[in-house]
Structure formats: structure tokens, C-alpha cells
Amino acid sequence: MEARAEARYIRTSAQKARLVIDLIRGRKAGEAIHILRMTNKRMAPVIEKVLRSAIANAENRSSSVDVDKLVVSEAYVNEGPRMKRIRPAPMGRAYRYQRRMSHIVVKVAELGQTAPVSK
Numbered sequence: 729m730e731a732r733a734e735a736r737y738i739r740t741s742a743q744k745a746r747l748v749i750d751l752i753r754g755r756k757a758g759e760a761i762h763i764l765r766m767t768n769k770r771m772a773p774v775i776e777k778v779l780r781s782a783i784a785n786a787e788n789r790s791s792s793v794d795v796d797k798l799v800v801s802e803a804y805v806n807e808g809p810r811m812k813r814i815r816p817a818p819m820g821r822a823y824r825y826q827r828r829m830s831h832i833v834v835k836v837a838e839l840g841q842t843a844p845v846s847k
Contacts, residue, residue: 731786757798802835
């Protein structure tokens with residue numbers, strides 16, 4: 729039994745979110761929450777919220793699920809759309825820059841039913 733949760737259009741680059749998501753991939757759910765609590769990154773609370781949502785989805789899907797046996801079977805970050813912005817530059821010019829977004833996906837499964845974790 730596998731449950732998933734997704735957070736879309738999060739205002740950070742996928743590269744920065746991947747630094748945090750790599751810490752919890754393949755870990756037990758309780759251990760992953762503890763790691764996210766101790767991680768000093770801006771994305772850690774957002775990813776913790778997604779993980780807690782995936783755990784709640786697993787509980788809602790099946791009442792026989794044991795929360796202590798849940799493992800983060802998959803966790804990845806995809807790039808979302810980019811907002812193009814313009815910054816004023818010297819001599820009447822304009823510089824373009826991009827504000828990046830990302831989509832965060834976390835899947836949890838029971839310990840005996842996990843697929844092989846790839847890194």
C-alpha cells in the first residue's frame with residue numbers, strides 16, 4: 729500500500745529543494761520528520777508538511793496501516809514554471825531574471841512493500 733502527497737508551485741528552485749529531499753529518501757517516516765525538524769533550510773518545513781500529508785493519506789486510505797512501519801519510498805522535486813521578471817539596468821537597459829518554482833512529491837509505503845530505492 730502506497731500513498732502520496734504533492735505540493736505544487738512552491739516558490740523555490742528545484743535545486744535548493746533537492747538538497748533537503750535527498751536527506752529523507754529511503755528513511756522511516758518518523759526518522760524523516762525528525763531529520764526535517766533539525767535541518768536548517770528554508771524548504772525543510774514545507775517538505776515536512778508534504779510528508780505529514782502523505783502519512784495522513786496513507787492512514788485515510790487504509791485503517792490497518794501501521795504508521796511506525798511507513799517508509800519514504802519515493803521523494804523527488806520537479807521544476808515548475810518560471811516567472812520572467814525584468815530588473816532595471818544602467819543606461820536605460822533592462823536585465824531579465826527568472827523566479828523559479830518547483831513541485832515536490834513524497835510517497836510513503838509500508839516497510840515490507842517498498843520498491844528498491846534509487847539514488
